[in-house]
Amino acid sequence: MKINTMAEMIANGETPEILFWVGCAGSFDLRAQKITKAFATILTKVGVKFAILGKEEACTGDPARRAGNEFLFQMMAYQNIQVLNGYNIKKIVTTCPHCFNTLKNEYPELGGTYEVIHHTTLLQELINEGKIIMKEGGSFKGKKISYHDSCYLGRANDIYEAPRKVLEALDAELIEMKRCRTNGLCCGAGGAQMFKEDEPGTSRINMDRADEALETGAKFIAAACPFCNTMMSDGVKNREKENEVAVLDIAEMIAESMV
């Protein structure tokens, strides 16, 4: 399967419909790479003409900004906006809610205005348009799935329905955790917490959240963020449930279930 970079597309005199912003986790983290590959596979299968930035992509600056390092954020934003505007990018899809939030909400006033959508929204659109067709009796049919809301998708950007609609298309049984949607509990990774040890406390946020997910009795925990995915997976492992309960990204579930 050939994945084109923007540079390659331009060299061939082509323009993509959409830029796939892979994000740092999706590019480097071994677990998150699987999400990236699953999503790229879906896009290729349904014939969406997309490109990536490849080596020209850089961290959006989200963790730096939220840690308080505005200088570093502004440097990254400047660099990325130069690249994106240089390629005259109009539409971006990303599998990372943090990249999504930064690109969508924080780059416009810095000179980078694009139509930015999260991959769960695009997946919902593709399902609605009949471009993604599910296999008969897919592997999630009738299975219990609990969806964990990502803070930067849900509260920050009001996207609660798209991921759930996509999961419904799997013909699975959706079970909500006690705290969901606007009241969803964070996985513990945001605000650059992913990159440091926890402050002293009585438990870890991802452990508590994983426990809430396990309490539902779901066999699958669906995530829509590579960082949530890592945090929830760690929490499930901590309870030694990794053989019974799988933490999967919605894109992975669709890739496995589509024709």
Place this chain on the structure above:
Amino acid sequence: MQYLQQALFVLMAIAAIYLFAKKVGEIRRNIFLGKSLDLSDNTAIRWKNVLLLAMGQKKMFKNIPVALMHFIIYAGFIIINIEVLEIVLDGILGTHRLFLPLLGKVYNWLINIFEILALGVLVVCVIFLARRNWLKLKRFISKDLNGWPKTDANFILITEIILMSLFLVMNATDQLLQQNGAAHYSSTGAFFVSSLLMPLFEGLSTSTLMGIERTAWWIHIGGIFAFLNYLPYSKHLHIALAFPNAYYAKLDSIGKMKNMPEVQNEVLYAMQPELAPANAAPPSSFGAKDVFDLSWKNLLDAYSCTECGRCTDECPANITGKLLSPRKIMMATRDRLEEVGKNINQNQSFIQDNKSLLHDYISVEELRACTTCNACVEACPVSISPLDIIVELRRSLIMEESNAPQEWNSTFSNIENNFAPWKFSPDDRDNWVSEMA
């Protein structure tokens, strides 16, 4: 004698209003110690927020029984104030039930409605008092509220119970005086709620009844004036500031952090020196170390907080036992701002006291625990953002003090040098592509 009472009343009213206005002026001044922020846009959406969030108490309705009880107190407070207008006019003019001849039958209906509301407020205040002190709800037994805040909360509820009781006692004795045919006590028709109290005062002489009625009247209105002046020192100030705070609520997507144009420009000038103005002065400071560095909206937030703790209840850091409590962030901001205000009152202008919001009131450990998940912002019924203050203080920590945990310093250097928060070569960013089937 009558004139003396009128004069006393007028003096009391003037003193109450003067003192209240003075304190309101101080609070206004304190709020505008914050940095300027233009929130004059989108008036239609802002008024809609006032209607939904403040008047409609939309977010309270996440918990319907509590929201309904809170709504009873709120509606009671506003509607019963119409009766206070009559009481004040009676006090000034030396009349008794001034509106009775003007309104006739309607007067009886109105007072009956007020009494039902008063009973509602009274019952809910008793329930809230019990809930706050004996139900051991996590947010009410939290150490955030140790000392004065806990007393403040109880004092508000007890005062409201007393004020409502006085109102009902006043009406009960008034009705008995009407039955006795006492002078000036014109027939109002029955007041159903307060008539239930009449047996308590049955058989008392007209003069004793008048004594009780007048005492209840004076303590009631005196209590209202006192309560008015207590408000600005109390968490209860939210009954006024919830409205402007809803009006000035953030309208952007809540995931959007406030931009720092001064840093944006610094970076721009570093990258494209030709754009730098010749006389560009470097920005004075970054982020917030003290209340002066926060925006006036952050400071309005601090005064609007009624310390309910819904934010802290939802905070993932707090839930898992970390030191951070968003409610405490708001309380600390108000405490520091009040201290600064006192300093200004004493010295005409602020004299450096070698203290700051950061470190002296809010510790690094608290700030470090935040996941910026916005649960606190979502939870707040009166549109407060503790997160805004947290990130402004974090900015000061990092950019002014270079105070970051070692792991964050590595993260920063990885982002800067490798364009990713981890130490991977940027050349490997698209390695996954070659692994595609």
